[in-house]
Amino acid sequence: MRQVNIQLDQQGRLRHFLTIEGLKRQTLVDILDMAESFATVGEQTVKKVPLLRGKTIVNLFFESSTRTRTTFELAAKRLSADVLNINIAASATSKGESLLDMLANLEAMHCDMFVVRHADSGAAHFIARHVPEHISVVNAGDGRHAHPTQAMLDMFTIRRHKGEFGSLRVAIVGDLLHSRVARSQIHALTTLGALEVRVIGPRTLIPREIADLGVHIYHDMEQGLKDVDVIIMLRLQRERMQGALLPSEHEYYQRFGLTDEKLMIAKSDAIVMHPGPINRGVEIQSSVADGPQSVILEQVTNGIAVRMAVMAMVLGRQGEED
Numbered sequence: 001m002r003q004v005n006i007q008l009d010q011q012g013r014l015r016h017f018l019t020i021e022g023l024k025r026q027t028l029v030d031i032l033d034m035a036e037s038f039a040t041v042g043e044q045t046v047k048k049v050p051l052l053r054g055k056t057i058v059n060l061f062f063e064s065s066t067r068t069r070t071t072f073e074l075a076a077k078r079l080s081a082d083v084l085n086i087n088i089a090a091s092a093t094s095k096g097e098s099l100l101d102m103l104a105n106l107e108a109m110h111c112d113m114f115v116v117r118h119a120d121s122g123a124a125h126f127i128a129r130h131v132p133e134h135i136s137v138v139n140a141g142d143g144r145h146a147h148p149t150q151a152m153l154d155m156f157t158i159r160r161h162k163g164e165f166g167s168l169r170v171a172i173v174g175d176l177l178h179s180r181v182a183r184s185q186i187h188a189l190t191t192l193g194a195l196e197v198r199v200i201g202p203r204t205l206i207p208r209e210i211a212d213l214g215v216h217i218y219h220d221m222e223q224g225l226k227d228v229d230v231i232i233m234l235r236l237q238r239e240r241m242q243g244a245l246l247p248s249e250h251e252y253y254q255r256f257g258l259t260d261e262k263l264m265i266a267k268s269d270a271i272v273m274h275p276g277p278i279n280r281g282v283e284i285q286s287s288v289a290d291g292p293q294s295v296i297l298e299q300v301t302n303g304i305a306v307r308m309a310v311m312a313m314v315l316g317r318q319g320e321e322d
Ligand code: NCD
Pocket: 067, 068, 141, 147, 150, 180, 181, 234, 235, 237, 275, 276, 277
């Protein structure tokens, strides 16, 4: 997983998109700028551009997902690519076929890109190491490790509301321990030069090593939310929790749930984000999730343009070589 350069080709261009870690600031800015040019496609009568016509993209989702899978599918379709959604539960891997054999069969069908979601950290890197030269891999979330397109759509949403990153204080609140989204967001925010990145949550859900990524740790909302421009709430990832990491949902909500009252601690024009799925009354009060400062549904919309940008960048690179 440390082998971050596997995602770049010899000219330093993106061949795969596996992690934000190790990418240059300019690469991230290029993705955001390209996404900006795609953002209006969804508002046109004909919601399509011909950029990836003739390309075949395979969605390989080994873990359930609604938002991420559908926005990847829409992004591919709006770029005029053909898309296959493999239902892993019903596929031959459940009949004992190995992952690599399954991929070899898809490769034999001349696919151009695999979009991979997997419960194991490192799964997308593993697949990227085994595909032939002409196939690109995009990580749609691997274990607790990374979710780079989610982080980029969050950066896109922040930039649209707040402009440049250099003056921004961003707080990421909740279950940092299990969150691939938070890890990718931290890499993206620090690479883009955010003024300060804070993480807020109970000691059991904030790994101390996270400070090595250049963030400030808080265990108290009153202190952590003071003067912040952007609040990113995370879901309690119960499916990944072993043992008693939490007192009770009620107590968690009392201390770390984003209520109207706690939102007042942040700057008055702070935006509220959440990658979804949201748990109302667990990490966020309904009136905040649906309130004027919430940009949660914009994040979903922006996910399409950002995924279009990543796909176009990775596959467009091959076109330039032809
Ligand atoms: C996140 C994920 O799956 O990592 N959701 C998403 O991609 N929209 C976060 C989560 O599951 O809480």
